[in-house]
Amino acid sequence: MNSSEKITEIFAAVFQDLNDERPEEQQLDFDPGTPLVGSRSSLDSIEMVTLLVNLETSLSESFGRPIRLSDEKAMSETRSPFKNVATLVAFATKVVETSTDD
Amino acid sequence: MPTRFLQERFRQVSDNDAIVWQGQSFSYAWLLDAIGQWDTRLSEQAVHAGTATTLVADFSPHGVAALLALIQRGAIIVPMSESLRNKRHTYEQLARCEVAIEITRDESISIHKLHSTAATEHPLYAKLKSVSHPGLVLFSSGSTGEPKAAVHDFTRLLDKFRIAGRPLRTLAFLLFDHIGGLNTILHTLGSGGCVVVPSNRSAEAVLSAIQDFAVQLLPTSPTFLKLLLMRSAWQEYDLRSLQMITYGTEPMSPHILAVLNEKLPHVQFKQTYGLSEVGILRSKSKDSSSLWMKLGGDGVETRVVDNVLQIKSHSTMLGYLNAASPFSDDGWFITGDAVQVDGEYFKVLGRGGEIINVGGEKVYPAEVEAVIEMMPQVDTATVYGEDNAIMGMIVCARVKLVVGHEPSAKELTQAVRRHCRHHLTAKQIPIRVTIDPHLSHDERFKKQRRPQS
16 A cells, blocks of 8 residues: 555545534535535535644554644645645645655 | 731730641740741841842741741742742742741751842832832742742731631641732631641642641632542541632632532632732632632722733732733733623633634633533543644643543544533634543642643
8 A cells, every 4th residue: 555545544534533523414525526625615614624633643643753734834835735635635645755753 | 017916916816726737736825936036036147128038938837937027027038838949049049039048847947148149129129128018029830931020018918917807727728839828828817717737738638637627718729629529538538627618720610619519518619819919809709609709899909801800909019020010001910811701790711821712712721621521531631722823723632531431542532522512612622632641730739731742
């Protein structure tokens, strides 16, 4: 399993936890195109932050080093890494592959 | 002489117990005599009016006698408890102490000169000297940064004890360098009551002191009361003498207060309010189970600006030795405590500095802690803020579990969040929940609301 697949698997579990907290009629599909931010997203800001914090925690535990996804740099990228599930997986993969154990 | 009224009162009740220390009683006659001995000793050691003097002690008979003799001489007193040992040098430098007095647990006494490095006299000290009034320097235990040294005119602090209260047998729980501790002692002795000092501040020592010495009043903190509940040990003690528990220094959980009222139905619970900078204000709780209280009276005025309590009072400090003035332009002390107001009642929500600002919504740790602590598997919760690039801050919690519960961190997080959803707004719900079996309080029995390093 390469790191992108592993991260997708971790993200799916975190996403399921988010769904567990949402009402039956508001369940979200874990699809690459599922929007996470913007007008088409049904996540509110605190849900988005919770999702990111939980994803950071799970990735850090899994890869054995601190992984930060929501920093100033990520926020200011021209193409938001948080646009949808696919862009976030791609961004997390890049962060994991370039991160060092500090 | 600022303590004349106290000494007159001591003479009126000279045969009564003034202090119980290590199981032994010391009468007011003993205390009067000891104050006289201390006066001679201080004179020999060149402690005069205006001499900044460290007093490292507990409320032992000699500790109390030394304190009263120092007040009588007009010295500037810097009280320190044993727990401040590692900060002592810093505090002595800050307070420009010239003499240090140490009284150990076995009542051995040492007095020595210190080398104050201050080139000039601090204006606040000069102000005290100019009117020949004793001073008091208290360090506020700020959660961050350098402690602030609040300078009081001791004469003003003593004024409220001129009218004697009920003579109660009171447990000295709060420490020697805490405004609440000093208030307890002065109020008790000023009323002809008896100060009972426990062998230490553990729940067991406090409970056995209440039982063995018929303590009627226990001034303490919410954190300690929780510790008391957690140990069902309190049921093994005879607490029938106890009439009142006062609690202050931090917000109380409504859930814990309800449990305390249920477990100790014969005890009246009263919230107190005080700060190192303003002294202890007279307060009146709506009732034993209420967190709403009236504040003020005795020339104390209150007002609320931007939800923060401000106070104007005769006993407010003169200022800080090492920090900018916390007074408003029109002379009110800005407490930093966020409050709710209902008519003439206040409810303290928490320290402004501890507020967690989540995307513009103010979250008070105490409120979230109270909700988490309703969960049967939770022993204690401490809520703190963590910086977050998106929301500015997020709410996090450290939780100590009741023995016998061993969920994984993930299971606990889910359970806490599920529970909180019924009681809190989305932004108040902790995002990160960690299990901390060592969750505790500082030596002043207050929660430490900080992320773990």
